[in-house]
Amino acid sequence: MPTNNYFKNFNSMPQQDLLNSLTTEVIQMNGIDVYYLIRTSVNEDTILNEDSSSKFKSVKQVEMYVNGTDGFTGAGDTVSKFGLDIQDELILTVNKHRFFEAVVMKTPREGDLIYFPLSKGLFEIKFVEDEKPFYTLGKNTVFEITCELFQYSDEIFDIPAIEQGAIFEKIERENAITTALTMGGVDEYTKNEIVYQGASLATATATAKVASQNNNILHVYRVSGAFIVGNPIIGDTSTHSINIISIDDQDIKTSKYSDNKEFETDGDAILDFTEIDPWSEGDI
Numbered sequence: 001m002p003t004n005n006y007f008k009n010f011n012s013m014p015q016q017d018l019l020n021s022l023t024t025e026v027i028q029m030n031g032i033d034v035y036y037l038i039r040t041s042v043n044e045d046t047i048l049n050e051d052s053s054s055k056f057k058s059v060k061q062v063e064m065y066v067n068g069t070d071g072f073t074g075a076g077d078t079v080s081k082f083g084l085d086i087q088d089e090l091i092l093t094v095n096k097h098r099f100f101e102a103v104v105m106k107t108p109r110e111g112d113l114i115y116f117p118l119s120k121g122l123f124e125i126k127f128v129e130d131e132k133p134f135y136t137l138g139k140n141t142v143f144e145i146t147c148e149l150f151q152y153s154d155e156i157f158d159i160p161a162i163e164q165g166a167i168f169e170k171i172e173r174e175n176a177i178t179t180a181l182t183m184g185g186v187d188e189y190t191k192n193e194i195v196y197q198g199a200s201l202a203t204a205t206a207t208a209k210v211a212s213q214n215n216n217i218l219h220v221y222r223v224s225g226a227f228i229v230g231n232p233i234i235g236d237t238s239t240h241s242i243n244i245i246s247i248d249d250q251d252i253k254t255s256k257y258s259d260n261k262e263f264e265t266d267g268d269a270i271l272d273f274t275e276i277d278p279w280s281e282g283d284i
Contacts, residue, residue, distance in 0.1 A: 009137065009138070010135070010137060010138030011138050012137065012138075015137050016137050016138065016139045016141075019136060019137050019139070019141055020095070020097060020139075020141045023095050023141045023142060024095045024097065024098055026065070027063055027064065027065045027093065027094070027095055027098070028063050030065060031063045031064050031065040031066070031093075032063065032064065032065075032066060032116075032117065032118065033061055033062070033063050033117070034061070034062065034063075034064050034092070034114050034115060034116055034117065035059045035060070035061055035114070035115035035117075035164060035167075036059065036060045036061070036062055036102075036103050036108075036112065036113075036114055037056045037058070037059050037112060037113040037114070037115065037122075037159075037168070038056065038057070038058050038059075038060070038103070038105070038109075038112055039054050039055075039056060039109070039111050039112050039113070040054060040055045040056065040057055041054055042054055042055055042156075052153070052154065053154065053155075053156070054111075054155050054156075055155065055156045055157075055158055056113065056155065056156070056157050056158070056159065056168065057158045057159065058159070058163070059115075059159050059163040059164060059165075059168070060102050060103040060104075061102065062094060062098060062099060062102035062103060063094070063098065064092040064093060064094045064114075064145070065092065065093040065094070066090070066091075066092060067091040067092065067093055067144070068091065072088035072089055072090055073088075073089040073090070073091065074087045074088050074089025074148065074149075087148065087149065088121070088123075088148070088149040089146065089147065089148050089149075090114075090116060090123050090146075090147045090148075090149075091144065091145070091146050091147070092114065092144075092145045092147065093142050093143070093144050093145070094108070094142060094143050094145065095141060095142055096130075096140070096141055096142060096143060097141075099143060107128060107130065107143065108125055108128045108143055108145050109125065109128070110125050110126060110127065110128065111124065111125065112124075112125050113125070113150055114145070114147055115164075115167065115168070121149060121150075122149075122150035122171060123147035123148060123149055123150055124147060124148055124149075124150040124151075125145055125146070125147050126146050126147060126148050127145075127146040128143055128144075128145055128146075129143065129144040129145075129146070130143055130144075132144050152171070152172070152175035152176070154176065154177065155172070156172070156222070157169060157171065157172045169192060172221075173191075173192060173209075173211050173221065174211075176211065176221035176222065177221065178211050178219040178220060178221045179208070179219070179220050179221070179223055179227075179247065179248070179249045180217055180218070180219055180247070180248040180249075181217070181218040181219075181220060181227065181233065181244050181246075181247055181248075182216060182217055182218075182244070182245040182246040182247075182248070183216045183217070183218050183233070183242045183243070183244060183245065184216070184242050184243040184244070184245050185216060185240075185242040185243075186215050186216045187238075187240045187242060188213060188238070188240075189210045189213055189218060189235045189238050189240055190210065190235060190237045190238045191210055191211075191212065191213075192209055192210055192211075193209070193210050193235050193236055193237035193238060194207055194208070194209055194210075194235075194236040194237075195207070195208055195209070195210060195218075195220060195233050195234060195235050195236065196208075196233070196234055196236065197225075197227055197228060197231050197232070197233055197234070198234075201236055204225070205225050205226070205228075206223070206224065206225030206226055206227045206228075207222075207223075207224045207225060208220035208221065208222055208223045208224070208227075209221055209222045210235075216245075218233075227244060227247060228244070229244050229245065229246060229247060230243060230244065231243065231244060232244075
């Protein structure tokens with residue numbers, strides 16, 4: 001026997017529109033404005049289905065509701081053999097129609113980022129649930145987004161200043177792998193300015209961005225090309241031009257757990273690289 005035609009529980013458009021409007025209103029009243037960062041693939045590996053050099057070039061603001069008030073979910077703070085591991089998880093709910101209006105995308109994507117202003121943290125989308133609650137009045141009106149605390153892995157943030165670009169520029173600068181350049185002077189370069197070697201920035205043989213400076217030690221990131229010791233490095237904003245004395249790519253200032261320099265120093269005292277054949281038992 002078919003269902004009763006006089007009771008439209010799952011195909012009444014006015015009721016569905018009302019539910020959608022109520023959902024939007026509740027999220028706007030009790031939610032929080034977050035920033036949605038769209039990931040752009042630069043050099044995608046179609047075999048492993050990953051991109052080690054992805055970019056974020058656009059940010060959209062949209063309101064979302066935080067599921068739960070007991071703090072972050074997930075494994076939390078754990079101590080592993082690699083040190084303290086923070087595995088905070090965040091679950092957010094967003095209205096489908098409002099997401100499309102604000103972000104101009106049909107659905108959130110795994111791999112995109114969400115900036116959560118309350119904790120000033122970046123979270124990576126791991127899963128998007130689009131059928132919960134399950135077809136209320138015959139229509140799903142929200143996305144439930146499960147996110148984990150973002151672990152920076154050499155991504156590039158090229159966000160315009162008008163879209164809160166300074167926030168994400170700072171995040172990249174404080175987490176990117178840096179190279180230490182010992183300079184022949186102590187003139188201060190401008191933080192985050194582009195420095196280069198060559199006749200001009202357009203024809204530069206090597207470029208980078210300034211992360212920080214400590215006296216004559218200049219820490220740079222986003223290094224492109226190869227800097228040459230003895231040649232000057234020019235600041236695009238400050239216009240300083242100072243020769244490089246030495247380059248150290250093992251002293252990573254932005255990583256508290258970087259042991260590259262220590263391993264290299266200890267290894268020099270253990271391994272004898274003067275032997276031509278280390279398995280010759282002293283014959284060679």
